[in-house]
Amino acid sequence: MAVYTEVSDEDLADFAAQYAIGAVLSCKGIAEGVENSNFMLVAETGTYILTLYEKRVRREDLPFFLTLMEHLSARGVECPLPLQGTDGRALRELCGRPAAIVTFLSGMWPRRIAPFHCAGLGEAMARMHMAGADFPMRRANNLSLAGWRPLFEACRERADEVKPGLAAQLADELDALEASWPTGLPAGVIHADLFPDNVFFRGETLTGFIDFYFACTDQLAYDVAVCLNAWCFEPDGQFNVTKARLMLGSYRRVRPFLREELDALPWLARGSALRFLLTRLYDWLNHPAGAFVRPKDPLEYLHKLRFHQQVRGPGAYGLD
């Protein structure tokens, strides 16, 4: 639940006056999202989302994220579109933080994942990858291979507080990933955080993606691997090959998925599992007492990592 910054009505009125949205009728903090402060902003011209970027988002990365949303939106990928102010700028400041207003995207994120969600996800992800192909800006994925070791070192000493032996397991996995990480696969813009709470549906129709604040330039198949972890495990920990097949099947109808990408999936899925295990572990060990946000369980991702460690090829995911 995330509203870290309180915005006064006076500050908001001054801010909104820099856009052609009419007077503000209402502004309520949204109890979702972890990284930033989000508000549902009702103005005379409609409903918008106001985001104040909190300390985890680097200010110098914001033009990449906002320009990407404009780029994708212009190519028919459903996502929030940053509003330009009357001065032509989309990014400005509010309460000492970088801030932007984006269009409101209808739909709700699915609490219980059905197979049709995975099919819709695969298609929309592939369309996003295609639409991003000519996006000219670049941003390295600082939460990929090169970023994991520093994150691990920051958690190493206390990792065994969460589970005895965890530090040693993480060290071994990091060594293995550094030795075998796939390279040379088709690359472009990826979302890098396509969890269910970032994908909206109305009924069985996917209405769009939100929260592009981990988007970066990386191998496209890594996005697929993130989704295998985030969408294809059941709440009891079982991997659901039907969901994985539907996701990749509908992806492939939009963008070909190379044999090399398929073969790389087990390593990409291990890396993706380690990435979320490490960031959750870091948050678990470092969240301040009394914080608003309840940290997510890192061990969910240890379970997923172990599953991928015993996989011998994409056939284990039901994919070929």
Next chain:
Amino acid sequence: MAVYTEVSDEDLADFAAQYAIGAVLSCKGIAEGVENSNFMLVAETGTYILTLYEKRVRREDLPFFLTLMEHLSARGVECPLPLQGTDGRALRELCGRPAAIVTFLSGMWPRRIAPFHCAGLGEAMARMHMAGADFPMRRANNLSLAGWRPLFEACRERADEVKPGLAAQLADELDALEASWPTGLPAGVIHADLFPDNVFFRGETLTGFIDFYFACTDQLAYDVAVCLNAWCFEPDGQFNVTKARLMLGSYRRVRPFLREELDALPWLARGSALRFLLTRLYDWLNHPAGAFVRPKDPLEYLHKLRFHQQVRGPGAYGLD
């Protein structure tokens, strides 16, 4: 920040189908309010608030609250209006909790209180008191005199953890209030929780009251006393007589305020201060570690209580 219950899209669609609001386009938890789970619900016909009543609200009290909002709304008092379902009922169940949809009230609550806010508040409060005069239902104020001693007993042993000597001060104050609590003043429906976050404004215009879930039948001047505490102290603890004068002055232009009510204000303000001191103290001592809601500081109300204890008459508030 309050969303205690997660509502799935399927459950929500079934629930919304019982109202004539069209399909649900979006539903986002609101990061405000402490007692219940509130969602901003965007449907084809407009924007609404969905509330799930959590354990602090007694189910048997809900018809009082919802019928009161209908009553006040019908008499021109701006407040959320509960929507009736196609079966004529406003109150039903969602995710095992009592739930209702109410109309959306535009405006924002003031973060910095200016004198004009107090003037608007006084007038609207008096209009609400007048409009409630013929409301036929009754609900005792269980957080008035009779409710304070049990609350105190529940906190007594640990009160000094918050401030040494606090338990003794509370015991003395409770004795004094039990000996001198005003009775026989004009009574009717009061809101009983008119804090700034329950009063919305657009610019300098008050747009309405929300959150009637402490409303009850009590002496009307007690509502004024709650507002003296909640609106007329500056952040540095100083009492602002200008704000108090504006509030009562505009109240009186709508509803006469008797000499007896004026004279009773110091005791009513002490009681109101003790009420919020006790409930905050209880929450402070009993909130679970890692809870979403940051408890409010009880000692803010100890300071206010002490101010009222040394008051000799309404003149100390700038009132006569």
